[in-house]
Amino acid sequence: MRMYTRLLVYMKPRYYSHNEDVTAEMANTAAKGIASHAEGVHTTASANYSHAEGANTAAKGIASHAEGAHSTANADYSHVEGANTIANGESSHAEGNSTITHGKNSHAEGSYTTTGNTDDILLGDSAHAEGIHTTAEGIASHAEGAHSTANADYSHAEGIHTTAEGIASHAEGAHSTANADYSHAEGIHTTAEGIASHAEGAHSTANADYSHAEGANTIANGESSHAEGNSTITHGKNSHAEGSYTTTGNTDDILLGDSAHAEGIHTTAEGIASHAEGIYTIAAGTASHAEGYFTVAYGDSAHAEGYFTVAEGKSTHAEGIYTIAQGKASHVEGAHTAAVGDFSHAEGVGNFSKFKGAHIMGKYGDSQEAYSWFIGNGVSPNNKELGAKWLASTRNMYIDGSTYVANGTNYAEMFEVRNGTIDVGFFVTLDGEFIRKATAQDEYILGITNDSPSILGNSAEMRWKEKYLVDEWGRIQFENINDSGAIEKRAILNPKWSPEKKYISRIERSEWVAVGLLGQMRVRDDGKCVVGSYCLPNMEGIATSNNTGYRVIKRITPNQIMIIFK
Numbered sequence: 001m002r003m004y005t006r007l008l009v010y011m012k013p014r015y016y017s018h019n020e021d022v023t024a025e026m027a028n029t030a031a032k033g034i035a036s037h038a039e040g041v042h043t044t045a046s047a048n049y050s051h052a053e054g055a056n057t058a059a060k061g062i063a064s065h066a067e068g069a070h071s072t073a074n075a076d077y078s079h080v081e082g083a084n085t086i087a088n089g090e091s092s093h094a095e096g097n098s099t100i101t102h103g104k105n106s107h108a109e110g111s112y113t114t115t116g117n118t119d120d121i122l123l124g125d126s127a128h129a130e131g132i133h134t135t136a137e138g139i140a141s142h143a144e145g146a147h148s149t150a151n152a153d154y155s156h157a158e159g160i161h162t163t164a165e166g167i168a169s170h171a172e173g174a175h176s177t178a179n180a181d182y183s184h185a186e187g188i189h190t191t192a193e194g195i196a197s198h199a200e201g202a203h204s205t206a207n208a209d210y211s212h213a214e215g216a217n218t219i220a221n222g223e224s225s226h227a228e229g230n231s232t233i234t235h236g237k238n239s240h241a242e243g244s245y246t247t248t249g250n251t252d253d254i255l256l257g258d259s260a261h262a263e264g265i266h267t268t269a270e271g272i273a274s275h276a277e278g279i280y281t282i283a284a285g286t287a288s289h290a291e292g293y294f295t296v297a298y299g300d301s302a303h304a305e306g307y308f309t310v311a312e313g314k315s316t317h318a319e320g321i322y323t324i325a326q327g328k329a330s331h332v333e334g335a336h337t338a339a340v341g342d343f344s345h346a347e348g349v350g351n352f353s354k355f356k357g358a359h360i361m362g363k364y365g366d367s368q369e370a371y372s373w374f375i376g377n378g379v380s381p382n383n384k385e386l387g388a389k390w391l392a393s394t395r396n397m398y399i400d401g402s403t404y405v406a407n408g409t410n411y412a413e414m415f416e417v418r419n420g421t422i423d424v425g426f427f428v429t430l431d432g433e434f435i436r437k438a439t440a441q442d443e444y445i446l447g448i449t450n451d452s453p454s455i456l457g458n459s460a461e462m463r464w465k466e467k468y469l470v471d472e473w474g475r476i477q478f479e480n481i482n483d484s485g486a487i488e489k490r491a492i493l494n495p496k497w498s499p500e501k502k503y504i505s506r507i508e509r510s511e512w513v514a515v516g517l518l519g520q521m522r523v524r525d526d527g528k529c530v531v532g533s534y535c536l537p538n539m540e541g542i543a544t545s546n547n548t549g550y551r552v553i554k555r556i557t558p559n560q561i562m563i564i565f566k
Contacts, residue, residue: 027041027042028041028042028043029041029042029043029044029052030043030044030045030046031044031045031052032044032045032046032047033045033046033047033048033049033050033059033062034048034049035048035049036048036049036050036051036052036059037050037051037052037053038051038052038053038059039052039053040052040053040054040055040057041054041055041056042055042056042057043055043056043057043058043059043066044057044058044059044060045058045059045066046058046059046060047059047060047061047062047063047064047076048062048063049062049063050062050063050064050065050066050073051064051065051066051067052065052066052067052073053066053067054066054067054068054069054071055068055069055070056069056070056071057069057070057071057072057073057080058071058072058073059073060072060073060074060075061073061074061075061076061077061078061087061090062076062077063076063077064076064077064078064079064080064087065078065079065080065081066079066080066081067080067081068080068081068082068083068085068095069082069083069084070083070084070085071083071084071085071086071094072085072086072087073087073094074086074087074088075087075088075089075090075091075092075104076090076091077090077091078090078091078092078093078094078101079092079093079094079095080093080094080095081094081095082094082095082096082097082099083096083097083098084097084098084099085097085098085099085100085108086099086100086101087100087101088100088101088102088116088118089101089102089103089104089105089106089115089116089124089125090104090105091104091105092104092105092106092107092108092115093106093107093108093109094107094108094109095108095109096108096109096110096111096113097110097111097112098111098112099111099112099113099114099129100113100114100115101114101115101116101124101129102114102115102116102117102118102121102123102124103115103116103123103124103125103126103127103136103139104124104125104126105125105126106124106125106126106127106128106129106136107127107128107129107130108128108129108130108136109129109130110129110130110131110132110134111131111132111133112132112133112134113129113130113131113132113133113134113135113136113143114129114134114135114136114137115127115128115129115135115136115137115141116136116137117137122139123137123138123139124136124137124138124139124141125139125140126139126140127139127140127141127142127143127150128141128142128143128144129142129143129144129150130143130144131143131144131145131146131148131158132145132146132147133146133147134146134147134148134149134150134157135148135149135150135151136149136150136157137149137150137151137152138150138151138152138153138154138155138164138167139153139154140153140154141153141154141155141156141157141164142155142156142157142158143156143157143158143164144157144158145157145158145159145160145162145172146159146160146161147160147161147162148160148161148162148163148164148171149162149163149164150163150164150171151163151164151165152164152165152166152167152168152169152181153167153168154167154168155167155168155169155170155171155178156169156170156171156172157170157171157172157178158171158172159171159172159173159174159176159186160173160174160175161174161175162174162175162176162177162185163176163177163178163179164177164178164185165177165178165179165180166178166179166180166181166182166183166192166195167181167182168181168182169181169182169183169184169185169192170183170184170185170186171184171185171186171192172185172186173185173186173187173188173190173200174187174188174189175188175189175190176188176189176190176191176192176199177190177191177192178191178192178199179191179192179193180192180193180194180195180196180197180209181195181196182195182196183195183196183197183198183199183206184197184198184199184200185198185199185200185206186199186200187199187200187201187202187204187214188201188202188203189202189203190202190203190204190205190213191204191205191206191207192205192206192213193205193206193207193208194206194207194208194209194210194211194220194223195209195210196209196210197209197210197211197212197213197220198211198212198213198214199212199213199214199220200213200214201213201214201215201216201218201228202215202216202217203216203217204216204217204218204219204227205218205219205220206220206227207219207220207221208220208221208222208223208224208225208237209223209224210223210224211223211224211225211226211227211234212225212226212227212228213226213227213228214227214228215227215228215229215230215232216229216230216231217230217231218230218231218232218233218241219232219233219234220233220234221233221234221235221249222234222235222236222237222238222239222248222249222257222258223237223238224237224238225237225238225239225240225241225248226239226240226241226242227240227241227242228241228242229241229242229243229244229246230243230244230245231244231245232244232245232246232247232262233246233247233248234247234248234249234257235247235248235249235250235251235254235256235257236248236249236256236257236258236259236260236269236272237257237258237259238258238259239257239258239259239260239261239262239269240260240261240262240263241261241262241263241269242262242263243262243263243264243265243267244264244265244266245265245266246262246263246264246265246266246267246268246269246276247262247267247268247269247270248260248261248262248268248269248270249269249270250270255272256270256271256272257269257270257271257272257274258272258273259272259273260272260273260274260275260276260283261274261275261276261277262275262276262277262283263276263277264276264277264278264279264281265278265279265280266279266280267279267280267281267282267283267290268281268282268283268284269283269290270282270283270284271283271284271285271286271287271288271297271300272286272287273286273287274286274287274288274289274290274297275288275289275290275291276289276290276291276297277290277291278290278291278292278293278295279292279293279294280293280294281293281294281295281296281304282295282296282297282298283297283304284296284297284298285297285298285299285300285301285302285311285314286300286301287300287301288300288301288302288303288304288311289302289303289304289305290303290304290305290311291304291305292304292305292306292307292309293306293307293308294307294308295307295308295309295310295311295318296309296310296311296312297311297318298310298311298312298313299311299312299313299314299315299316299328300314300315301314301315302314302315302316302317302318302325303316303317303318303319304317304318304319304325305318305319306318306319306320306321306323307320307321307322308321308322309321309322309323309324309325309332310323310324310325310326311325312324312325312326313325313326313327313328313329313330313342314328314329315328315329316328316329316330316331316332316339317330317331317332317333318331318332318333319332319333320332320333320334320335320337321334321335321336322335322336323335323336323337323338323346324337324338324339324340325338325339326338326339326340327339327340327341327342327343327344327356328342328343329342329343330342330343330344330345330346330353331344331345331346332345332346332347332353333346333347334346334347334348334349334351335348335349335350336349336350336381337349337350337351337352337353338351338352338353338354339353340352340353340354341353341354341355341356341357341358341367341370342356342357343356343357344356344357344358344359344367345358345359345360346359346360346361346367347360347361348360348361348362348363348376349362349363349364350363350364350365350376350378350380350381350384351363351364351365351366351376352365352366352367353366353367353374354366354367355367355368355369355370355371355372356370356371356488357370357371357372358370358371358372358373358374359372359373359374360373360374360375360376361374361375361376362374362375362376362377362387363376363377363378364376364377364378364379364380364381364383364384364385365377365378365384365385365386365387366384366386368386368389368391369391369392369393370392370488370489371392372389372390372391372392372393373389373390374386374388374389374390375387375388375389377400385400386400387399387400387401388400393478393489395476404454404455406454406455407452407454408452408453408454408455409452409453409454409519409520409521410450410452410453410454410516410517410518410519410520410521410565411453411454411455411457411516411517411518411519412447412450412453412455412456412457412514412515412516412517413456413457413458413514413515413517414456414457414458414459414460414506414507414512414513414514414515415428415434415435415446415458415512415513415515416433416434416435416511416512417434417435417436417511417512417513418431418432418434418435418436419436420510420511421510421511421513422435422436422437422449422513423449424449424450424451424513424522425448425449425450425522425523425524425542425560426438426448426449426523426524426537426541426542427445427447427448427523427536427537427541427542427543428445428446428447428448428449428515428541429442429444429445429446430444430446435513435515437537437540437541438537438541439537439538439539439540439541440536440537440538440539440544441539442537445536445537446515446517447515447516447517447521447565448515448516448521448522448523448563448565449513449514449515449516450514450515450516450521450522451514452522453514453516453519454519456514458506459505459506459507460505460506461505461506461507462505463503464497464503466494466496466497467493467494467497468491468492468493468494468497469491469492469493469494476491476492477491477492478490478491478492479492516565517565518565518566519564519565519566520553520562520563520564520565521562521563521565522556522560522561522562523535523542523543523560523561523562523563524541524542524543524559524560525542525543525544525559525560525561526538526542526543526544526559527558527559528544528545529543529544529545529552529555529561530545530552531552531553531554531555531561532551532552532553533545533551533552534546534547534548534549534550534551534552535549535550535552535561535563536548536549536550543561543563550563550564550565551563551564
């Protein structure tokens with residue numbers, strides 16, 4: 001009996017020993033730490049209060065827990081489970097298969113996932129890695145999916161082969177990379193390089209800070225710019241490119257394209273605050289606008305629209321088909337027209353305005369003088385001519401036709417009444433340079449007051465008659481002015497003229513009346529005139545029957561007739 005008892009005491013320390021608070025169970029287990037617990041097969045609880053279970057597990061950290069197979073809890077308060085897992089970070093948790101936690105308070109799960117970095121114990125704190133072959137290296141970072149990496153603090157990588165390199169960045173999708181702080185990359189093969197940038201879609205890149213690239217093969221190079229669509233590029237700051245193969249700014253000058261907008265197909269908005277839309281259009285000038293098809297706005301504040309139009313000068317406007325606005329603030333429209341002079345305007349077909357301020361319309365004509373007006377009436381580009389023109393130098397109107405067609409029935413001129421005014425329909429005669437009502441005693445009859453002439457002369461409608469200096473024959477005097485290298489002919493102002501005084505034309509003044517001098521005219525009568533007979537004025541300046549005088553052709557009312565005055 002004593003021999004048996006002694007044998008039993010000898011066997012207990014090897015398999016079932018219990019030293020202080022140390023307990024070991026099963027085969028090849030070791031509970032070395034105070035109050036530690038080892039169970040299973042080939043398990044070791046080295047640290048105080050640690051727990052190892054399963055197969056080939058080791059709990060080396062204080063109060064650590066290792067379970068599963070070939071798992072090791074190296075850090076204090078860490079937990080490993082699954083297979084081939086390692087918890088190196090304090091209070092970290094590694095589970096799944098071949099996962100490793102280096103950072104404190106971090107969590108690795110899935111397969112071949114890692115938190116933190118072996119070379120820097122400060123990395124990976126509070127990080128989370130899950131999925132397959134993912135790494136959450138940054139503090140409080142999160143990696144999930146497959147082959148994704150969250151390297152920076154507070155970053156997030158998910159999907160497949162994604163990388164979040166920037167602080168608080170986010171990469172998702174496939175082969176996407178968020179390199180900059182606070183950036184976001186999603187989709188497939190996208191890259192967010194700029195701070196707080198966003199790249200999505202396929203093969204898109206947001207290079208600049210605060211930029212956004214989406215769609216396919218898009219690049220946002222400008223700060224705070226936006227590229228979307230297919231193969232679009234933004235170089236300018238705050239610019240926007242959309243559509244297909246559109247571009248803002250220029251690779252050779254980083255100052256171009258700021259706040260520009262390009263849309264459509266193969267359009268370029270190169271100028272600052274410019275806008276290009278349509279197909280193959282270019283807005284090169286600052287604040288310029290190109291739209292339509294193959295249009296170009298080179299000048300600042302220029303506008304090109306239509307088909308193959310060019311707005312070359314500053315503040316120019318080109319529209320229509322194959323038109324060019326070259327002069328400053330010029331305007332061209334129609335087809336195959338050109339406005340070369342500053343402030344000029346060409347419209348119609350085949351017209352050319354090369355002088356400053358000139359305007360031409362019609363077809364196949366050329367302007368001849370500055371600040372003048374023309375109507376082209378040619379046949380072809382090789383057979384040009386004008387049908388009408390008004391010249392600033394002479395202030396005269398010219399027409400190529402043989403007839404001027406109007407609704408009026410007579411030719412008249414303005415005359416001033418000596419005293420008061422004279423109503424329409426009275427015979428008048430001259431009183432020096434003034435007029436008065438004619439009587440039966442007047443040998444000379446000037447004409448009849450009327451308000452419906454076809455031509456009215458001496459009207460001084462546009463200006464005071466003495467506004468400009470004239471010679472002894474009344475011809476306006478001119479001087480040559482050199483305006484930016486161009487000689488311009490200008491009328492010489494009369495020193496007596498005052499721009500502060502408002503001019504009232506003769507037609508609006510009661511003392512001036514229109515007097516018909518030739519043609520059909522209405523005249524007041526005493527009711528005695530006979531159609532086919534003749535008339536002359538009575539003592540009141542109205543018509544009365546006579547054997548000679550002016551032929552009566554029609555009675556209008558009991559006291560009004562139509563006569564021929566010549």
